[in-house]
Amino acid sequence: MEHRPSPTHLQRHGHLALPVALVSVATVLSLAFLGPSGFVAGLWAGTADFASLAPRIMAAVILAAVMQAWLPREGLGKWFGEGRGVRGLAIASAAGAVTVGGPFASFPLVAALAAAGVEAGLLIAFLTGWSLIGIQRIIIWEWPLMGSDFVVLRLASCITLPVLAGLLMRRLSRR
Amino acid sequence: MLVDYLMGAAACAAVGVTAIRDRARLRHALQIAVSTLGRTIPALFLAVLAAQLLTPLIPNKVIGGWIGPESGMGGVLIASAFGAIIPGGPVVSFPIVLIFQAGGAGSPQLIALLSAWSVVAIHRLAAFEVPLMGVHFALRRLAASLVLPPLSGLIALLLS
Numbered sequence: 001m002e003h004r005p006s007p008t009h010l011q012r013h014g015h016l017a018l019p020v021a022l023v024s025v026a027t028v029l030s031l032a033f034l035g036p037s038g039f040v041a042g043l044w045a046g047t048a049d050f051a052s053l054a055p056r057i058m059a060a061v062i063l064a065a066v067m068q069a070w071l072p073r074e075g076l077g078k079w080f081g082e083g084r085g086v087r088g089l090a091i092a093s094a095a096g097a098v099t100v101g102g103p104f105a106s107f108p109l110v111a112a113l114a115a116a117g118v119e120a121g122l123l124i125a126f127l128t129g130w131s132l133i134g135i136q137r138i139i140i141w142e143w144p145l146m147g148s149d150f151v152v153l154r155l156a157s158c159i160t161l162p163v164l165a166g167l168l169m170r171r172l173s174r175r
Numbered sequence: 176m177l178v179d180y181l182m183g184a185a186a187c188a189a190v191g192v193t194a195i196r197d198r199a200r201l202r203h204a205l206q207i208a209v210s211t212l213g214r215t216i217p218a219l220f221l222a223v224l225a226a227q228l229l230t231p232l233i234p235n236k237v238i239g240g241w242i243g244p245e246s247g248m249g250g251v252l253i254a255s256a257f258g259a260i261i262p263g264g265p266v267v268s269f270p271i272v273l274i275f276q277a278g279g280a281g282s283p284q285l286i287a288l289l290s291a292w293s294v295v296a297i298h299r300l301a302a303f304e305v306p307l308m309g310v311h312f313a314l315r316r317l318a319a320s321l322v323l324p325p326l327s328g329l330i331a332l333l334l335s
Contacts, residue, residue, distance in 0.1 A: 016217055016218060016221070016266075018263050018264075018266055018267055019217075019218055019221035019222060019225065019266040019267075020221065022221065022222075022225045022266070022267065022270060023221050023224055023225045023228070026224070026225045026228035026229045027228060029228070029229065029232055030228045030229070030231075030232065033232055034231060034232070038231065039228070041231075042224075042227050042228040042230075042231065043224070043227075043228070045227040046220075046223050046224035046225075046226070046227035046228065047224070049223050049226075049227055050219065050220050050223045050224070053219070053223070055179075055183070056179060056182070057215070057216070057219060058186075059179075059182050059183045059185075059186040060182070060186075061208050061211050061212050061215060062186040062189070062190060062204075062208050063182065063185055063186040063189055064207075064208075064211065065204045065205070065207040065208035065211055066186075066189040066190060066193055066201075066204045066208075067189070068204070068207050069193070069200050069201075069203045069204035069207060070193070070200065102264065103299050103302070103303040107303040107304065107307045107308070108307070110307070110308065111307045111308060114308065114312070120312070120315065123312075124316050124319055124320070127316065128294060128320060128323070131293040131294055131296065131299075132290060132293045132294055132323070132327075137265060139182075140211070140215055141219075141265045141269055142269075142289075143178075143182065144219070145219075145222070145223070145269050145272075145273060146269075146272070146276075148177075148178030148179065148182075150282055150285070150286075151178075152178070153282055153283075153286065153331055153334060153335060154282075154286045154289065154327075154331070156330070156331075156334055157283075157286050157327045157328070157330040157331040157334060158286070158290060158323075158327045158330075161290075161323045161326065161327060164323070164326075165294075165316075165319050165320050165323060166319075168318075168319035168320075168322070169315060169316065169319040172315050172318055172319055173315070
């Protein structure tokens with residue numbers, strides 16, 4: 001039987017197009033500048049590096065999955081009725097940080113909230129919380145690859161910024 | 176290292192509590208875990224591989240000089256500007272960060288780079304934000320967000 005990639009097949013593996021291209025470019029550059037021995041050394045280094053990360057990745061994926069299974073899928077909208085103060089911005093930021101999934105998940109939600117009349121400062125706080133301190137990306141990418149010291153320093157540096165972005169947005173909107 | 180053990184313990188505890196409280200939810204979580212593993216393992220492997228292949232090609236002096244630990248606020252600003260033009264998801268940004276880290280970049284500078292990539296995200300701006308939220312909203316959000324990457328780097332400089 002002839003094998004033809006179905007749309008679902010493409011959807012499942014489409015996200016790998018960019019990393020495959022990146023590795024292809026890296027392979028060509030490595031072979032061109034370092035030769036076959038340099039390329040093989042890089043291949044081994046990458047594999048060893050990945051193997052050493054495997055336990056962290058497993059723990060990260062399990063933790064993220066259980067978190068995702070417990071978090072409410074809908075109903076984030078009710079978190080946005082919390083008034084106009086800094087408290088409302090902090091809650092919106094936290095809601096953004098725990099929202100899992102890529103822009104496919106977050107932007108339709110933000111568009112719906114905007115249509116429902118939710119104020120721009122809260123929307124910015126939510127979006128910035130999601131993009132800057134999204135827990136899922138921290139657990140699955142940042143912690144395994146960068147280590148905990150880096151994660152702690154970055155969180156400490158960024159944790160207040162979504163609220164600040166919301167405040168700035170309110171300033172901009174008032175004009 | 177301590178955090179690694181804590182994360183492992185947290186994962187075990189989360190599975191344990193879910194198993195006791197709600198079996199159906201545990202099954203759901205395992206399904207999510209399997210599909211996440213299927214998506215993430217190849218992406219993480221390719222990201223690490225690209226970083227390891229490219230690291231020997233990048234001259235350390237260049238990266239260390241521009242965004243090294245000694246580069247201070249100037250390095251933070253350079254890293255912020257560079258982060259803002261990285262398109263794509265974590266499969267693109269994290270290999271770059273790994274290469275820069277191996278090349279001698281400082282943590283505050285890398286934090287500014289990741290912040291700029293997160294909040295500016297030109298790919299997301301073009302593909303989602305402008306079509307769904309409109310140009311006006313997107314521009315106002317950018318204006319409110321541009322100060323955040325240098326600020327995150329500055330705070331990291333002060334903390335470290």
